[in-house]
Amino acid sequence: MPQNRREPLQQVKHRRDAALRALAGGIPYAQYLGITFDRRGDELTALLAYDDKLIGNPMLPALHGGVTAAFLEVTAIVGLSWSFIWEDMESGALPLEEVEAGTLPRLPKTIDFTVDYLRSGLPRDSYARARVTRSGRRYASVHAEAWQDNRNRPHAQATGHFLMLPRD
């Protein structure tokens, strides 16, 4: 990947953060649930800040299964989009002006999504990461994992297939 080694650090960070903001901030449902993304280089970690409105079982209490599913799906879609935005952004194919104007490639469409509920979601913050296991011209497979206090004890994992929209 052709990269300018002399490009000032602030400029590099500014470009990457602007792209991430445009990508994740452009999904109303992710905003509504309170999902944000933390970036370290090209690695993203999704954060779901706890809120009482996310509860599905008030007796335990536990997070709603639908919230966990949505959190993993948002993580998977953003992670997948990020992987190809990153390439275009770093190679210069996607200019900063376009990134800042929010004109990013269309989001991939979910074909199917399977969630395994491993433990009940506690009433506290959740984190998730996605791994693109295969990214082809038309289809992609993505795995995502969510955890709370302990990274080695995920409360849910998911696999999904996505339809890539043609880039123009």
Place this chain on the structure above:
Amino acid sequence: MPTDKTSFARQFIGSIPHSRELGMTITEVSDGKAEIAMGYDTRFVGDPETGVIHGGAVSALMDTCCGTAVMSHPQVGGATATIDLRIDYMRAATPGQTITARAECYHVTRTVAFVRATTYDEDFDRPVATATGAFTVEKS
């Protein structure tokens, strides 16, 4: 349709903060079957360019509907939790339309309940999404 079970189910949905937040209403519930509707809301949009509801919101609706179907099954005693849920997305729900999920708990063992569900927008001839799932069963 036994009204006591319906009112119980309505009360139950009303007690789930997230389902109340998403504006879900039970339209029908009877032995192992449930139907839940959710009105269109711009907060639930996945892609602002098209205004289409996010898949995650559809998942939340189907998860709630499947769980309700399980709890209404005569062989299931108390609460239930999702073990796994697979959603297939057939097409985008038409923006502005109410979406409705119909779930059926078609088999129950002592420990597991098997459920399938379909979600429609206002066109009931063309499903938006389908789901299959396994849920926990507590002894009655």
